[in-house]
Amino acid sequence: MNSKGNESLSKATKSILNKYRIRLNKNLGQNYLIDNNKRNQIINFGDISKEDIVLEIGAGIGTLTIELAKKAKKVIAIEQDSNICKILNQRLKDEKIDNVELINDDALKIEFPKFNKIVSNLPYQISSPITFKFLDYDFDLAILMYQKEFGERMNGEVGSKNYSRLSAMLYFKCDVKLLSDVSCESFIPKPKVDSVVMGLTPKESKIDSKDFNVYSKFTKALFQHRNKKIRNALIDSRHIVSNLDKKEIKKRLNDIDDERINDYLTKRVVVLSPEEILFISKELNPIFND
Template identity: 35%
Template sequence: MTDARSPPDADFRDPDALLRRAGVRGNPDRDQHFLVDDRVLDRLPEYARETDADLSHVLEIGPGTGALTDRLLAVADEVTAVERDPKLAAFLREEFADEISAGRLTVVEGDALEVALPDFSASVSNLPYGISSEIAFRLLPRGKPLVLMFQTEFGERMAAEVATDDYGRLSVSAQHYADVEVVEPVPREAFSPPPEVRSAVVRTTPREPDYEVDDEAFFLRFVKAVFTQRRKTLRNAIRNTAHISGLDDAAGVVEAIEAGETDLDPDVTSRRAGKIPPATFAALAAVADEYGRNGADRGESDRGETP
């Protein structure tokens, strides 16, 4: 683990000056909104430090002109920055030539959804909102601390507790991997250009769930299926979404539960998905696997799908 470098009180590169030197302007059509508020930029690495996260190798997705990269280099031993814009990647290589020569910064040019990611110890990133879900669920299974900028509504759904309005498929899926908390709302004016949506910083702390899942891919797909009909009872939601969950005998699953053939409360099928905690979803998925899938279907779930 990295030694505790000095807190970010150094004379960092000015975000607006970086934009001028790079000769770029944010382009909303390309999901480019550069974070330029020094105070927010200073706090992002600190949210990882507060949890004693291992900052020996920090991954940054979408570094842009490097305002956050500069601050990450102050607290991390090594930073890998993944930038899909060729012009910005070239600028980063020039602007941070000394750090690259010293082996402390690696700039990877490419799409963060496609490039091979390094064996990072934590990620601190101002994500492009258009790929927030895909990136989040590429990173979460790696079991590393994350500090990520999201659209506020997305972050609130990730962190939502059971039986609240925001609780849903995203909540269950994200909290399967980590404790999730919204740590700071970020005003539109912190970005150039200001986005139309509200933003928030989300911190995830990896941990093992308090339940067991034998087939993680099927569990996540089952959760997805049921939440597509969140206004219906589980009895109807399970039966109506077999084409999504991949069940061969959805009716048999419901019948087994209601007949008391499982450890689940038979009345659970009368409840709706928004009232079901993750541990109960895990138990439901196990029953669905046992009573609703042919043996040949097991292990064939789509592992590349995101919530």
């Protein structure tokens, strides 16, 4: 350990797990942070005040929850594992903390109560769907821990190996910033890969909700085939953007006489910028859905 704080957090975590005979399941994303310096850093990144209602996904035994609750107006802590949830509930009682709303449920399946900030060491297996879900909510700031590879894809540049549906979706919604690297040694059980802390700050919207919904569908369809040409990607993922069958989709694509659209249809998905994907989604959506 590199500090007494780290040692105490590590010992405290192991002591709680031993006391309740809990064996963490890496397959469920149960990798608990034991680096006190990183915990403090994450909370500081959140700039928490008594005005803030903080959402935490994957609260675990309360490594972040308890410290967040000391700074925030309220913490909404969601934990799916019922046994872990009982432990956290008892810890909150022992610490006399009464500003945590503890929810024992699947974060992907519930409607979130009102919040304005998100601070979470996310279960890695739900990183993608939970991030897309966050985009449906209004918030001021999100401080989120991800596997390093996932974090790199959040800011993927057009045409690069990291350019993905994720980076294209975030482009119109948030400014994304890498805040800190986190070694795999900072967790128990130790994961096979390092992690990163990412900051998401919502942007002023350049796109209305109707257009974004259309963009979202087309982005999902296209990036299922990121190395194919736009035309072929849309044919192969037609069920996402239209109810038409393959023959009719092909016919409508063949009938397009707009030179600019036809030029885009010959390009590969990975080379299109988010603005270009938005353009073709708005142009093609009425053609596929009239």
